[in-house]
Amino acid sequence: MTSSKDSRYSDDTVLQNVNHFVTVTQKNKQTNSAHLNFLMECILPIMKEEDETFKRLYNSIQYGGSFYKGTKISNAEEYDLDLIIKLQETPLKVEMSKNKPGYVKIKLQDPHVDVWKNYHGQSWLAIPKPLNGDEGNLLWRASFYEQEKELLLSKKHLKNVLRLLKKLRNQENFSNLSSYYIETLFFHEIDSQNPYFWEQNSLTYLFMHMLKKLQRALENCEIKSYWAKNSNLLERLSKEEKQNMASRLKKIVNIIEKTIDSDPLAIARFLLNEKEMKKLSTEYDEL
Template sequence: MDCKKYNAMEHYLHTINQRYIALSEEEEIRNNAILRVVVEPIIQKMREKDKLFKKLYKDMFFGGSYYDGLKIGSPNEYDLDLLLKFPPPCETEICNINEVDIYTSNKPGFVNLYLRNRNGFGNLCEFWQAYLDIPKLLSWMEGVIQKALNDFSEDRSWYIFQNLYSQKYYVKVYKQGPAFTLIIRGENLGQLVNLSIDLVPCFSFDYSRWPKNGFKPNPFSYNTDMSDFFVVPKYPKGVPNYGGRYWRLSFQKQERYLIHNKGRLKPALKLLKKMRDTMNSNQISSYYLKTVVLWDAEKQDPNFWLCNSLSYVFMYILKTYQKCLSEKKIPYFWNKKYNLLESVSGDLNNMSNRLKYIIDDIDRNVSQNPAVVLKYVLTPDEQKALFPEVPIEESSWCSLL
């Protein structure tokens, strides 16, 4: 690929990044303050209300696109992991009641957690065996959160929180998959507040428990801050029997470091996410797009991301992504036997064909019409607002739907 071929698009892509993708620093500061007003008191109440939660809870990890620097649009959605950790076993063999075995499962990318002694943790395990059970863990966590919220004032089913300046925020909670979503409404300095926070319970393990049998070793094992990993209560599709014992692994700390300080990588990936949203291809999660880039972050020389233009890097990862769709495969970065696309319900051939059409259209016309990329990354209203001087063209890929 000619590294200078797409330079004429550079102005347009940088402008899109600044206007529709870059986050408002003012909003970030305000929203982070609101998070503390709501989340910290809830965690404190959970510790007070439930002895088991107090025993297991260790810390909170700020995860997801926002804290990875990959969030696009308004910073109003956040992912917070509630890190649980089993107490270390006693030194004597008789007293190792809380030791957990991590078994790689027959489903690549997932593990089973087995308690050698379930005393004190029986309500989190399967009835017939000592495997930690996802539905039971989530049911227990739901009860703990509800007991904590019951201690706060309530107004028409909204729980009330106040900051030091007596500003009120109203909170509701919904259960969605492994997450407990806090919806926050209110007003701050005359501006309406509308936030969504996903609280996800996770078990944290240190480097000594790093999974083997097909899993990539920790590339940062020398760094103690990067030595631990998480196990998330999200089970795979298509496992009819004992599905609740299949836990998904999460290496968020390591992934964040892999894409850190990589020049054009993050801006290009955010443009790809914006294109996905404009095309309404929401069957492809942000994590799948991130995984496409993780493989290249590992193999490419760091200068690739630093020295090439944003337009070149964007087209490079767009073509890489299209190739993955055509092959119907995005291998999980930490265990390539697990194909992330196996659970996608949409027509992958159609998605691949649409992207191939877009790539060919840009390649044919970019030298004479560098604005050709706009109709694929922006909606017509966004293009009209940002580039009123550029005639709006119809996105011909719509005819492929």
């Protein structure tokens, strides 16, 4: 693993400039949020008018996804909205799925039996997400969005590094490498490092550190779920696909390490498209 004292990765000038290409501006966030809120204010009354059951059960909306976590790398074209329903009058029993870690089965139960309110000691949401298999349509995915958002807060460079890795993923066309897989790698790293890791080290060092972590995870064919430790998120990808991505990332790391002394833009060349690279080169020459 790269040493945090490695002078090659102490200068953040280039990646700070690259970061402009992967950060949604505050103005864009405010504009998009205003449009979305207006849209939901129009749609929800219609949905309630059309469906009495929905009107009775609707509780609130949880705005989720990378846009609201602050890890979105481009202008938002889609949003994750969870419509939370209220079932206070209906006693429920929650059973963990034995075959699908991280998923649960929800059953109506006798009102005298205690209701499970917590999972791993934390409040959570159950999201209907059909899976293949005999019980696929009966399973709900346990979601810890609020806890995950909290994990990513107040860690200086962390979100920037996460966005940069997602940008690299897009440039390399690793379409099946989910943003959530990359995020989960960061959740584990947060636990394994001291609280000051993300502010004591340079952005460039941290990017290389997490790039190598991702490469090794793909090489080892494993990123464990943060919430269901016996679940391997990468099992959804074929062995060949994981090996190809791991091999490509290893090649990228080697090229960067061999050339960054003579080419300050070495990392940027793997993050930006031709148009973006041209703009960055002009800006860098003017520094």
